[in-house]
Amino acid sequence: MTLGYFVTGTGTDVGKTRVSCALLHAFGALGKTVAGMKPVAAGRENGKWRDVELLAAASSITAPYEQMNPYALLPPIAPHIAAEQSGVDIDIAVIRQAYLELRKIAEVVIVEGIGGFLVPLNDHQDSGDMARALGLPVILVVGMQLGCLNHALLTARAVRATGLPLAGWVANRIDPQMIAFEENVLALQYRLECPLLGVLPFERVPDIKRLSTFISLSDIVPGYR
């Protein structure tokens, strides 16, 4: 069984953290020890990095902070700019090492990317290079809103260009007013050429455990049911 997944999205604020937490719960329900990882987080709120806190809360093991989040940057801006302003050089080898340490203590590691798939991390590498260095199958979170078809199809193409498999995608209903929601899901189901793992409803205050039941792992976990 694959021990990890890289969760990317159609952009920032589309539900990567929410889906990553739901995946952690779903794998946890299979009896696996699970850990979330946010290799690069940008934007401190009240002394904390929100995504890291949420992923830690959804993990079944407690990992050292620097393994879960090797790069914690203060400004809430694009990571390579935040790093530059902080005098930090994001090194993918450091991220890979932290990931390998997490793998020693968790059977499943869910790695949340930052922003969209091609967000730069430094002068010569982007988030896709990080996914490739980790060698993980990718799960694409589509924030269902007007414009998402193009963003989803571009992202799928970018993922496949790295040589990584697209393990599946999740439709996340972030806009409750979206017109022709079902038709848009169908349009992507037809074109993304990978399994739809779940459709998450709009829920302002999420019950992640309940949301995890909307995710089906049967298409990505060998021998599952």
Ligand SMILES: Nc1ncnc2c1ncn2[C@@H]1O[C@H](COP(=O)(O)OP(=O)(O)OP(=O)(O)O)[C@@H](O)[C@H]1O
């Ligand atoms: N299905 C949903 N229903 C209602 N609100 C949602 C849903 N999914 C996400 N949200 C809200 O949208 C915001 C962004 O979600 P989330 O933090 O999961 O996105 P993200 O892609 O991880 O963002 P980032 O790029 O900052 O990491 C959050 O406030 C979250 O609570």
Ligand SMILES: [Mg+2]
């Ligand atoms: Mg997030």
